[in-house]
Every structure is written in C-alpha cells, then in structure tokens.
Amino acid sequence: MPSDATLDGSKQCPIGRAAGCGAGRRCPMSPRTYEAGAMLCGESSAAERLWYVQHGSVALFRETGDQRGAGVPWAVRRPGQLVGDECLVQEGYSDTAVALTQVTLCVASRDSFNQWIDNVGVVASRAVMGLVISARCADGPRPTSAEGSAVRRVARWLADEARDGRAPEMPRGVVAGLLGMLPETFSRALSRLSVMGAIKSTRREIRVVDADVLMAVAAE
Amino acid sequence: MPSDATLDGSKQCPIGRAAGCGAGRRCPMSPRTYEAGAMLCGESSAAERLWYVQHGSVALFRETGDQRGAGVPWAVRRPGQLVGDECLVQEGYSDTAVALTQVTLCVASRDSFNQWIDNVGVVASRAVMGLVISARCADGPRPTSAEGSAVRRVARWLADEARDGRAPEMPRGVVAGLLGMLPETFSRALSRLSVMGAIKSTRREIRVVDADVLMAVAAE
DNA sequence: CGTCGTCTTGATCTTTCTCAACCTGTGTGG
DNA sequence: CCACACAGGTTGAGAAAGATCAAGACGACG
Numbered sequence A, B: 001m002p003s004d005a006t007l008d009g010s011k012q013c014p015i016g017r018a019a020g021c022g023a024g025r026r027c028p029m030s031p032r033t034y035e036a037g038a039m040l041c042g043e044s045s046a047a048e049r050l051w052y053v054q055h056g057s058v059a060l061f062r063e064t065g066d067q068r069g070a071g072v073p074w075a076v077r078r079p080g081q082l083v084g085d086e087c088l089v090q091e092g093y094s095d096t097a098v099a100l101t102q103v104t105l106c107v108a109s110r111d112s113f114n115q116w117i118d119n120v121g122v123v124a125s126r127a128v129m130g131l132v133i134s135a136r137c138a139d140g141p142r143p144t145s146a147e148g149s150a151v152r153r154v155a156r157w158l159a160d161e162a163r164d165g166r167a168p169e170m171p172r173g174v175v176a177g178l179l180g181m182l183p184e185t186f187s188r189a190l191s192r193l194s195v196m197g198a199i200k201s202t203r204r205e206i207r208v209v210d211a212d213v214l215m216a217v218a219a220e
Numbered sequence C: 001c002g003t004c005g006t007c008t009t010g011a012t013c014t015t016t017c018t019c020a021a022c023c024t025g026t027g028t029g030g
Numbered sequence D: 001c002c003a004c005a006c007a008g009g010t011t012g013a014g015a016a017a018g019a020t021c022a023a024g025a026c027g028a029c030g
Helices: A014-020 A110-120 A122-138 A148-161 A172-178 A183-195 A210-218 B013-018 B110-122 B120-137 B150-160 B173-179 B183-195 B211-219
Strands: A028-032 A039-041 A049-055 A059-062 A072-075 A096-099 A103-109 A199-201 A207-210 B029-032 B040-041 B051-053 B056-060 B074-077 B094-098 B103-109 B199-201 B206-208
Touching: A014 A122, A049 A110, A072 A210, A072 B103, A103 A110, A110 B120, A172 A183, A172 B211, A183 A199, B013 B029, B013 B110, B013 B120, B013 B199, B051 B110, B056 B103, B074 B173, B094 B183, B103 B110, B110 B120, B150 B183, B150 B211, B173 B183, B183 B199
Parallel strands: none
Antiparallel strands: A028 A103, A039 A096, A049 A103, A059 A072, A059 A096, A199 A207, B029 B103, B040 B094, B051 B103, B056 B074, B056 B094, B199 B206
16 A cells, blocks of 8 residues: 555545645655554664554553563554654653554654654644644543443443444453453453343454443443 | 743753743743642533643543543643643543642643744644653553552552652542552551551651562562 | 541452463464 | 464352441541
C-alpha cells in the first residue's frame, strides 16, 4: 500500500493531511506491515522511531516495578493513534509495544519526523498534539476488583468493545491484563457468561448472543 | 504570584518559555490559587479551560461505567504538567479534576490558548506536545492484586514517592484508589508496615523510618 | 463544644489468586 | 501426510487475600 493510498479527502490520516499529501507533498511516514506478535519497541530501549496505526491493533506493556519478564498490558493503540511518540521528548521508550493482529503502520524516524515538524510548522505540531491528546483520553484506567467482580468487568468490556456481536480478536491473556485480572479468571468469567446465555465463547472467538443479559450483568 | 515570577532562566515553565516571557512577551496563562478539595472540572462537562500546575497536585477521577458518584482516582498531575488539555481536541472533559492540596495553577481559556498557539507558531504547539507526551508517559497503569499484595504495592509506592522520608500529603482514599485497593485495605497495609518497623504512620503523615525494610517488602 | 468527614480497626465472607493438570489448535519435522 | 511438540486456553480444588459491613476514634471546623 503506497503512502498516497490515503489521499481521498476525509479518510486521509491527520499526519498526511498536515503534510499536505493531497497537494503533492510527501508524507513523513512510510507504511509497513507487521505480523501479529511482532514487537515494535521495548520498554526503556533507545527510542528512535514512532508509528501511526493504519490498520490492526497494538498493545502497550509496562513493567510494574521489578516484575518478571512480560509486564502488564495496559493500553491498546488502534487505527488513527500513534505508538512510540515518547521518542519525541525522551531517549527511551516508556512501553513495550507488540502487534496484536497483523498491522499496517506508518513509520518515521525521530529525526526525520522532527525535521518534518520544523519544516511544515504549526500545522504539523498541532496535528501531532491532537493525536497525542486524544489517545491519552481514550486510555481508561485499568479496573481493579474494587470496580466490580470479574464477571461484571468482562461483561462491561464486551458491551463496550463488541462490534456486530463479536469481541475484538486479541489474545485472551492481553484482555485479562487490560481488565486487571488473570487469564484463568477471565476464562472463568467467560464460562459464567456462557452459562447465563449472554455469550457464546469458543477458543477463538466470543460472540454476544443476548445483549440484554449482558447489559444486565454489566449494570448489576 | 505574578506570571513573571518564573522568569529566571531554566526554572521558567515551558509555556512561558515558548511564549517568550523573558523577551517581554505575555504568557497566555494567568496564575491562580485554589484550595484543597476544589474541583477544577467535571467529567464530560463543557471543556473550556486548561491549567498548568505550578505548585501542588491535582487528582484525575474517571467514572468506571455507570458507577456511583465519585469515580476512581487514576492519575495525579504535579507541577510542570497540564490538566484539562483535552479541551484542545474535544468538547467535554475526560476526567474530573480535583485539587489535592492547595494549588497554584496557571489558567487559560481554550480559545485564547488556541489563538496563542496560532500566533506563536510551531514553538508553542511543540511545547504543548511535549508536555502532553511526558505527562502520559508518567502515568503508569494502576496495579491490581496480580501485581503483588496490597502491602507490597504500598511499600513500592512509598519507596517511589517518599521525599525526605515523607509520603506526599494527599487523602488516603485517593492513594488507595491509585494503588487499586480500598481505603480499608490501604490502612491495614500501613499498619502492617508500621508493625514491621518500616514506617511510622499517623493520621496526617507517613514517615519512612527504615528504608531497608521498606525496600525488602517492596522487592519481596 | 458538638458535628462531620476521614481514617482506623474488627469480624466475616466472598472472590480471585495459586498451582496443577488437561485440552486444542497450530506449526514443525520426519 | 502423519506424529509430535508447543503455546495459549480451559478447568479444577484449595488457600489466602481483599472486599464488605459495621462501629469506633481522631482531627478539623464552625
């Protein structure tokens, strides 16, 4: 997919629009595809690149203290959001970013991106500012057990995230982490919701079959 | 405190620096003081102002679904960070912001701030961009019970946040929320740490008396 | 001095974490 | 093409942690 594949008016990405791709200017970022599971950057490693998500989703993990290997997933970046934008203000990445699905990302190096901002001016930095602010607002706090039982949190997540009665496809361990629970607990909550008739859950997908029941559990 | 109280070189705030206060230009934000407990803005109410924290700290609360009144505290804004910057990109605030201590904030209306950015140009929007990005990176995910016991999380928080052996002064209920536990649980954890001899805790302050013990519990 | 909000303490019960075994779909190599 | 190994997911039994409910203590403030 060439970088000018997004030229058509309103569907153009904010970076491309700020760059004036429509007017024949070059976008500072170039598209690339990664497989699911690919690690884009590691927490506290040298921050040299940033990405704009075109398609797919990317999970952000952060170590909590001196924890063991993996860290906890705490946010997901979706199409229209930036990943690794902290490279613009600091030397190391704040999070480990991993592709949850196959993703199409536009990449830029920090230096070229900074140059681009300086060349284009306020329109560019405003565009980046807007992206960063909206991404942060979209990050809700991870819920804890004080915010309702595991079943309820899962029900609420399904109610919020399901499109066409299908939950987003991402590893269950990641979802569990985002919801502040262990994979086992998440799995048990799905079983309970299945028994209640709210959902049908197989190993590879979760379908909502009775939204009313789901909402009832979520509200409870 | 007049807005040019921060003129002295490196201690000048990023907004003032971008505005060129040193060169006699006017800062777009004007300082103001609020008492502890003052609510700056309410979640989803009309977003018309943003603040820069000069002194003190501000807690951000967000409703989790259809929860009861208060919502959960999930982040703290400290000196050098912005509050309510989402007004630049959306109509309603994402969080309820409450002053935790007496605070000195610089305020600006959305419109005047936007005008200022357009007048000053890329230097201004870059400064805002930097502030927003670093604030977001500073927000860690709220821990849950999977990330260690309550005592351990409290120990870690004390180890991270205590200055001169004193924990930051803020309501215990807020700290509990940030640590993903109930006020009762937080209080019990403090008792345990007191018994271990790591801290001395009264109703109005928490002092670290044995950092080694504290670190041992935190690492565990 | 009395009231109120916040914090603490206590007893009990539910939840979920823990540890372990097992299942299942995927990919690999013979 | 099949057997196998592997990662991710599920299920189960048990224990420990934290939530809940309730009452009391302390400090702030009028």
